[in-house]
Amino acid sequence: MGKTWATLGVDLHVEPTGSGIRKGLTEALREAVRSGRLAPGTRLPSSRSLAVDLGVARNTVAESYADLVAEGWLTARQGSGTRVAERSVVRPAPQAAPRRREQARPAYDLVPGRPDLASFPRAAWLKAARRALTRAPHEALGYGDPRGRPELRTALAGYLSRARGVRADPERIVICSGFSDGLTLLGAVLRRRGLRSIAVESYGLDVHWTLLHRSGLRTVPLPFDELGTDTRDMTGARAVLLTPAHQFPMGVPLHPDRRAAVIAWARRTGGLVLDDDYDGEFRYDRQPVGALQGLDPGHVVHLGTASKSLAPALRLGWLVLPPSLVD
Ligand SMILES: Cc1ncc(COP(=O)(O)O)c(C=O)c1O
Incomplete structure (x- = not known):
């Protein structure tokens, strides 16, 4: 040896x-x-x-x-x-880097899914982070409340009611790592409560469907037309995932009649609406349409994210839940 x-x-x-x-x-x-x-x-x-x-x-x-x-x-x-010795190490000759074809950068990048990362308010973020960290008690660095820091939930409750018409109470907000994490949490809870499937929009994001599949839920796509997703025939469904502010990726807001119809369905059947409000703040021609949750906080989960309004790398999202789902 x-x-x-x-x-x-x-x-x-x-x-x-x-x-x-x-x-x-x-x-x-x-x-x-x-x-x-x-x-x-x-x-x-x-x-x-x-x-x-x-x-x-x-x-x-x-x-x-x-x-x-x-x-x-x-x-x-x-x-x-x-x-x-000075020349004792024989180094392999550096490999010439493979030539990459110059990609022309578009003047306006309209690919959905990614905000303008150059617009991230770095200076303001740094200033706010410094202020928060300076004032935070040591205990703020621990595991804390599983719903997230009360300061953040309180600030979000104010913002969401002002900007999105959400009926938000800090006690019913759960902070998560972006929308995807929130959807994963909800998927697991719904499956444990006996759901086997969830209605989703046509052309939605298949990565989100995959998260639901991993929780053991089947996804059932709903038809779509110029008024948005059609929820009139959801026989047997107990939950539906929608993007009411802007249908992803078509961009159309859910028509007021359809908004009313899905809320009526939820009240009639005890169903749950998952409102994916990923970019509800954005509107160029008029006031943004309020979040669906404002119509019935007992039957709608509001899922929000900073991925569009700030940056996806923050992995910051939130759920505003009906009381029965908070625990
Ligand atoms: C339809 C939709 N929902 C939610 C999100 C945000 O997901 P996350 O918060 O996990 O970044 C996106 C991001 O592209 C999206 O397109």
Whole structure:
């Protein structure tokens, strides 16, 4: 069995086999130099101190050094001791980087799903983060309330009622890692409550359907026309996932009659509407349409996210829940 020493700042594994410890030491040092673990120019300890370090005879180390000098791995000069030779490491020639075809950047990138990342308010965010961290008690760095920090839930409740017409109470808000995390949490809860399927929109995001499938729910797509998603025939459904502010990816808001119809369905059947309000704040021609949850907070879960209004990398989302779902 060989032995490993940590010496010279590198691990040297010496095998005292074959012609013995000298061969093992020479191989270990050669390998350390070849691999670059002992950098060119590094001064090696004197044969006396390395011998003490490794617990071997001084001559063994001296002979090993001499072998490596003869091979060109080390240099030995009067007055400057034994060093790793300057050109001892053979580096592979750098590979030319594969040429990439220049991609023309569009003047206006209309691909859905990603906000303008250059617009992120970095300075304001830094200032706010600094202020919050300076004032936060130590206890704020712990696990805390599973629903999230009360300061954040309180601020969100105010914002959501002002900007989105959500009937929000901090006690019924749960902070999560973006919409996707919130949907995953809800999917698991609904499955545990006995649901086997959930109605979804046609052309919706298949990654979100996959999250629901992983919770054990089947997804049943609903028809779609110029008024938005048609929820009139949801026989047997107990929950539906909608993007009422802007149908994703078609962009059309759910028509007021359809909004009323889905709320009526929920009240009649005890069904649950999942309102994916991912970009409800955005509107260029008139006031944004209020969130569906404002019509009936007992039957609608409002799912929000900062992925569009700020940046997806924040992974910041929230659920505003009917009382029966908070626990
Ligand atoms: C329809 C829809 N819902 C929700 C989201 C946001 O998901 P998350 O908050 O997980 O980033 C997106 C993002 O692209 C989306 O397109």
